[in-house]
Amino acid sequence: MKGSTITSTGPETISFLPHQLICIDNGGYISRIIDQTDPDYSSTRNAAKRQNQLISLNEDDFLLPGFIDLHVHAPQWPNAGLALDKPLNEWLNDYTFPLETKYKEVAFAKKVYNHLIRELVDNGTTSALYFGTIHNEANLELAKACIRHQQRGFIGQVTMDNPDQTPSYYRDASAKQAISHAETFIQQVVDLNRTADLKQTPVITPRFVPSCTPESLAGLGALAKKYDLPIQSHCSESDWENDYALTHYHKRDAEVLDQFGLLTDRAIMAHGTLLNQSDLDLFKERGVAIAHCPISNAYFGNAVLPVAKILAQQNKIGLGTDISGGYSPSLYRNIDQAIVSSRMLHDGVDQALPPAKRGTSINAITAKNGFYLATVGGAQSLHLKTGQIKVGYLADLQVVKAPYPTFTDQTPDDIFEKIIYHTTKNDIKQVFVQGKLAKEGHYETQR
Numbered sequence: 260m261k262g263s264t265i266t267s268t269g270p271e272t273i274s275f276l277p278h279q280l281i282c283i284d285n286g287g288y289i290s291r292i293i294d295q296t297d298p299d300y301s302s303t304r305n306a307a308k309r310q311n312q313l314i315s316l317n318e319d320d321f322l323l324p325g326f327i328d329l330h331v332h333a334p335q336w337p338n339a340g341l342a343l344d345k346p347l348n349e350w351l352n353d354y355t356f357p358l359e360t361k362y363k364e365v366a367f368a369k370k371v372y373n374h375l376i377r378e379l380v381d382n383g384t385t386s387a388l389y390f391g392t393i394h395n396e397a398n399l400e401l402a403k404a405c406i407r408h409q410q411r412g413f414i415g416q417v418t419m420d421n422p423d424q425t426p427s428y429y430r431d432a433s434a435k436q437a438i439s440h441a442e443t444f445i446q447q448v449v450d451l452n453r454t455a456d457l458k459q460t461p462v463i464t465p466r467f468v469p470s471c472t473p474e475s476l477a478g479l480g481a482l483a484k485k486y487d488l489p490i491q492s493h494c495s496e497s498d499w500e501n502d503y504a505l506t507h508y509h510k511r512d513a514e515v516l517d518q519f520g521l522l523t524d525r526a527i528m529a530h531g532t533l534l535n536q537s538d539l540d541l542f543k544e545r546g547v548a549i550a551h552c553p554i555s556n557a558y559f560g561n562a563v564l565p566v567a568k569i570l571a572q573q574n575k576i577g578l579g580t581d582i583s584g585g586y587s588p589s590l591y592r593n594i595d596q597a598i599v600s601s602r603m604l605h606d607g608v609d610q611a612l613p614p615a616k617r618g619t620s621i622n623a624i625t626a627k628n629g630f631y632l633a634t635v636g637g638a639q640s641l642h643l644k645t646g647q648i649k650v651g652y653l654a655d656l657q658v659v660k661a662p663y664p665t666f667t668d669q670t671p672d673d674i675f676e677k678i679i680y681h682t683t684k685n686d687i688k689q690v691f692v693q694g695k696l697a698k699e700g701h702y703e704t705q706r
């Protein structure tokens with residue numbers, strides 16, 4: 260591939276390099292990056308051209324790493340944009356659970372999941388961490404849709420067996436049955452992977468503390484250990500959820516998950532808007548990552564996650580769309596919202612207060628911080644060697660056409676910021692996952 264690359268090199272930094280040749284090996288890894296000043300540049304480019312394997316980007320195209328979405332409720336895609344003004348508990352009971360129960364029909368699952376995965380890939384998302392439903396067969400359709408559309412999926416069979424907090428029409432019959440279904444799903448994905456080029460990963464998925472019994476939480480902790488698998492759940496996502504843990508376990512939400520062996524360095528906890536300092540310290544000690552879902556948090560979070568503080572104290576953190584608590588399938592829009600929310604956290608929101616009392620001491624985040632979360636932060640959270648354009652890393656890439664013409668001279672930082680704020684799926688011309696084309700562009704090879 261020949262063109263300009265933009266990649267995150269740290270929370271505050273990017274590298275912007277024009278005229279690069281990115282060589283990708285047969286396994287889908289970046290094997291070499293050659294600068295135009297390198298004596299091998301012309302011969303390598305010409306050899307690729309002769310073999311009909313050169314993809315050349317235009318001057319106003321840029322090669323970025325694919326994005327990593329750390330929190331998607333796949334079955335909620337038909338509800339994206341609905342009922343966001345309801346409180347979390349009401350939203351779950353009146354909108355979300357009635358929809359999720361429909362996935363007992365495999366044909367419905369197949370239709371929705373194929374549409375969703377296509378949409379996410381078209382928006383530049385090359386890896387994603389999914390909540391499915393309690394239905395084994397539907398979850399398997401989700402894994403198949405990821406393979407079909409060439410996306411690296413991490414897929415959870417959701418566990419929710421607490422009769423006090425789940426409706427009778429949508430719950431696991433017992434803790435024992437929930438654990439057995441979770442184990443069956445792990446084996447089904449292992450079987451599916453035998454014939455798949457792009458491997459999918461099963462994920463241990465207690466929905467959240469309120470919807471599980473202590474027995475299922477303990478069983479899932481044991482299963483995660485037995486198979487050494489990633490774990491996902493929600494943690495301290497709202498006042499209601501925090502109060503539930505305090506009332507029922509006399510512990511904080513994070514401490515309950517920890518008690519059951521669910522906070523490991525492969526765990527990714529969604530939201531965390533109300534994590535306190537001791538929770539964050541516990542997360543850091545255990546290596547737990549936070550999936551920051553800024554659009555969803557604006558509706559259900561009851562607070563703004565202090566991202567600058569979390570980055571400064573080096574907790575693991577990435578970004579999630581949280582479909583359908585978040586309405587947008589685009590991580591670009593979630594980066595934008597993360598920046599906007601952080602500015603409001605810093606400056607404050609109550610205009611009746613004097614400026615000195617209005618905000619907080621937590622700094623606003625930048626486009627570079629957001630880009631880091633959507634790429635490097637996500638990759639670290641999932642233990643993936645991707646998220647950067649770097650030798651030895653997976654070639655998970657997106658080709659973005661600068662959304663608007665440049666009317667004036669622009670620095671690399673200007674170009675980068677405009678891409679972050681303006682890119683829509685129509686500006687993403689091609690997407691590659693593990694070196695293979697996942698979104699068709701209109702490129703001629705060999706230009």
Ligand SMILES: O=c1[nH]c(=O)c2nc[nH]c2[nH]1
Pocket residue numbers: 332351355466467493496555559581584
């Ligand atoms: O944003 C959310 N979406 C959900 O589906 C959910 N379930 C528990 N807690 C949740 N939060």
